[in-house]
Amino acid sequence: MKSPIASGNASAASIEAQAPRDHVHERPVIKISDLTISFKTANGIVHAVRGVNMDLYRGQTVAIVGESGSGKSVSAKQIMGIHSHNEIYEGGSIEFTYKDDDGREKTVDLTKIDDKEMAALKGKHVAMVFQDPLTSLDPTMTIEGQLSESLTEHMGLSAEALHARCVELLDLVGITDVEARLKSYPHQLSGGMRQRVVIAIALSCDPDLLICDEPTTALDVTIQARILQLIIDLQKKLGTSVIFITHNLGVVAKVADYVNVMYAGKVVEAGTLKDIFYDPRHPYTWGLLSSMPSLSTDRSERLFTIPGNPPNMLNDIQGDAFAPRNPYALEIDYKMEPPAFQVNEHHWAATWLLDSRAPKVEMPEQLRNRIAGMKLESAKLREGDGNGD
Amino acid sequence: MAIDEADKTKDAAGDQPLLIVNHLKQYFPIPGRRVVKAIDDISFDIMPGETVGLVGESGSGKSTTGRAVIKLDEITSGQIVFDGHDISGKMSREEEGYLRRNMSMVFQDSGASLNPYRKVIDTIATGLDAHLPNLDKHEREQRVYQMMDRVGLSRSQANRYPSQFSGGQRQRVCLARALIMNPKLVIADEAISALDVSIQAQVVNLMKDIQEEMGTAYLFIAHDLSMVRYISSRICVMHLGHIVEKGRTDEIFANPVHPYTKSLISAIPQFNPETERDRVPITYDVHKAGIDYTKGSYHNVSGQHYVLATDQEFAAWTK
Numbered sequence: 001m002k003s004p005i006a007s008g009n010a011s012a013a014s015i016e017a018q019a020p021r022d023h024v025h026e027r028p029v030i031k032i033s034d035l036t037i038s039f040k041t042a043n044g045i046v047h048a049v050r051g052v053n054m055d056l057y058r059g060q061t062v063a064i065v066g067e068s069g070s071g072k073s074v075s076a077k078q079i080m081g082i083h084s085h086n087e088i089y090e091g092g093s094i095e096f097t098y099k100d101d102d103g104r105e106k107t108v109d110l111t112k113i114d115d116k117e118m119a120a121l122k123g124k125h126v127a128m129v130f131q132d133p134l135t136s137l138d139p140t141m142t143i144e145g146q147l148s149e150s151l152t153e154h155m156g157l158s159a160e161a162l163h164a165r166c167v168e169l170l171d172l173v174g175i176t177d178v179e180a181r182l183k184s185y186p187h188q189l190s191g192g193m194r195q196r197v198v199i200a201i202a203l204s205c206d207p208d209l210l211i212c213d214e215p216t217t218a219l220d221v222t223i224q225a226r227i228l229q230l231i232i233d234l235q236k237k238l239g240t241s242v243i244f245i246t247h248n249l250g251v252v253a254k255v256a257d258y259v260n261v262m263y264a265g266k267v268v269e270a271g272t273l274k275d276i277f278y279d280p281r282h283p284y285t286w287g288l289l290s291s292m293p294s295l296s297t298d299r300s301e302r303l304f305t306i307p308g309n310p311p312n313m314l315n316d317i318q319g320d321a322f323a324p325r326n327p328y329a330l331e332i333d334y335k336m337e338p339p340a341f342q343v344n345e346h347h348w349a350a351t352w353l354l355d356s357r358a359p360k361v362e363m364p365e366q367l368r369n370r371i372a373g374m375k376l377e378s379a380k381l382r383e384g385d386g387n388g389d
Numbered sequence: 390m391a392i393d394e395a396d397k398t399k400d401a402a403g404d405q406p407l408l409i410v411n412h413l414k415q416y417f418p419i420p421g422r423r424v425v426k427a428i429d430d431i432s433f434d435i436m437p438g439e440t441v442g443l444v445g446e447s448g449s450g451k452s453t454t455g456r457a458v459i460k461l462d463e464i465t466s467g468q469i470v471f472d473g474h475d476i477s478g479k480m481s482r483e484e485e486g487y488l489r490r491n492m493s494m495v496f497q498d499s500g501a502s503l504n505p506y507r508k509v510i511d512t513i514a515t516g517l518d519a520h521l522p523n524l525d526k527h528e529r530e531q532r533v534y535q536m537m538d539r540v541g542l543s544r545s546q547a548n549r550y551p552s553q554f555s556g557g558q559r560q561r562v563c564l565a566r567a568l569i570m571n572p573k574l575v576i577a578d579e580a581i582s583a584l585d586v587s588i589q590a591q592v593v594n595l596m597k598d599i600q601e602e603m604g605t606a607y608l609f610i611a612h613d614l615s616m617v618r619y620i621s622s623r624i625c626v627m628h629l630g631h632i633v634e635k636g637r638t639d640e641i642f643a644n645p646v647h648p649y650t651k652s653l654i655s656a657i658p659q660f661n662p663e664t665e666r667d668r669v670p671i672t673y674d675v676h677k678a679g680i681d682y683t684k685g686s687y688h689n690v691s692g693q694h695y696v697l698a699t700d701q702e703f704a705a706w707t708k
Contacts, residue, residue, distance in 0.1 A: 250658025
């Protein structure tokens with residue numbers, strides 16, 4: 001299987017390669033359709049996920065971006081079969097396609113299977129890396145013990161082969177002095193090292209799908225850079241499909257092939273990395289892109305902000321959930337929910353602004369300038385590459 | 390009295406630093422083991438109305454510095470001069486009162502730093518109750534309302550509890566509490582790190598506006614260099630208890646000299662997908678590089694830009 005990001009080092013080439021391939025003959029690894037999840041709380045029903053649609057193809061990385069409370073983690077946890085006691089499944093499906101032990105392609109709906117079937121998939125075919133490595137590791141168990149757990153469960157290796165696999169895994173995630181590390185306990189390792197161990201555990205059974213939920217948010221920037229590089233390298237090497245949840249758009253630019261922007265329990269815009277960063281269409285995406293200062297932002301300029309606060313998910317939302325914060329909101333936004341408007345074959349956005357009857361609205365000037373700057377920068381880089389050859 | 394004079398001559402004293410930290414050391418003894426040198430000889434200053442950014446990885450001593458400056462911890466040695474008062478040793482009652490009125494702090498976790506059983510009106514009025522206990526009820530309320538307006542909270546929210554607010558709103562409450570006495574210096578320790586991107590921008594803009602209106606100085610402690618660059622006029626880069634590089638923001642970003650600063654700047658994920666994908670950040674390992682911070686001294690790069698290095702290191706880095 002040729003991974004789309006494995007082709008070529010030139011940045012231009014790798015970006016081109018991200019345009020989705022002809023998907024007609026390929027089943028997505030994950031196909032989420034109309035997923036709707038609510039939570040029963042003391043204050044009422046929280047409508048956390050309100051009809052999410054998302055596809056992920058083999059060997060690709062899909063990023064889910066959004067603010068806290070937008071439903072990105074809840075959606076991902078459904079894939080892993082992690083449910084909380086007050087959760088209400090309201091509808092939708094998550095089709096997961098994987099290769100079973102005989103190498104045959106198999107598709108299951110993760111919302112329909114029971115705990116036993118889920119347990120057989122967990123760790124072996126789907127694995128997850130969480131934000132805080134200290135809480136995902138067991139403080140009373142050695143690293144080797146924790147690495148072996150899922151291997152013993154799913155692979156049935158001999159003691160010798162098990163140890164060899166543990167050594168191999170720590171090697172893979174770039175940990176040196178492996179034998180000593182295998183005998184250590186989590187508290188003896190640094191934060192970055194712990195997250196490497198967590199990634200090694202997640203990859204131990206060579207899963208088809210890896211879900212990373214803010215894996216670098218708790219880490220320092222320098223460590224974050226190394227962990228991101230590690231995830232990218234491993235994905236190239238193993239061809240794993242990755243769902244990457246983050247609120248940091250810089251991280252998205254680094255790791256993703258495809259981006260889903262979530263707001264108030266829905267995906268409001270989806271497209272390739274290039275679509276979202278160079279040609280965003282949803283006003284919320286504009287706001288997100290504008291509000292993060294880049295290293296070239298003029299310091300005397302005010303930071304762009306999205307006015308107001310995210311909606312209270314306890315209330316029934318009529319029309320477009322973003323409308324009250326949207327300076328470009330139309331009358332219809334308060335009445336009717338916008339459908340997904342297709343921008344091109346791999347890019348869509350749910351905003352009435354894309355309707356043919358809507359007034360023409362351009363993205364804010366500040367953002368337009370920033371995108372122009374980015375394009376110029378890339379052009380320069382490509383030119384530099386050309387001269388170098 | 391010196392305190393009143395300082396108040397009146399606020400504008401004229403533009404060239405006198407508001408805060409001077411001189412050779413500050415903060416050691417923590419560990420039972421049965423050596424001491425942890427959380428801060429090992431750092432010096433910096435903050436001018437009135439200025440924002441100084443303190444950046445570095447976890448464990449670099451940046452939060453300890455903030456705590457030492459506002460006297461949450463008793464310092465090991467060194468000198469802290471705030472607005473002409475030496476506050477490093479034991480303070481008189483009067484000095485302590487002056488310090489508490491004029492310096493305040495905002496913490497990272499607004500959920501943990503607010504009392505869940507107190508209405509926000511009482512939380513914001515904490516400073517008023519402590520320093521102006523004779524204020525009549527109406528006046529107290531009015532001052533809280535004014536502060537709430539200023540930080541973008543509505544007056545109707547005054548009688549609510551912290552749990553009824555979102556993270557961004559809670560951080561506004563913390564900011565209102567910190568600003569109610571109109572302090573000269575606010576220490577913001579990762580004050581925006583826990584907030585969502587769009588809310589971060591709101592709070593940073595608010596902090597900048599308040600600074601322009603009230604002339605508040607900030608010590609802005611953070612690990613997100615892109616936000617620090619945006620808000621600070623000067624930056625101190627901390628690593629392992631030392632300030633390894635300091636200078637004006639534009640000097641540091643245009644010409645980072647210390648390898649640690651370089652690695653920090655290059656580690657910030659950039660926005661541009663085309664350039665970001667194949668960019669390999671610079672890595673830095675103090676042990677591999679063989680750098681001993683205690684052997685270095687401050688070398689001037691240009692203007693206010695200083696770097697901690699030995700003569701050989703400085704020569705090699707600036708070549």
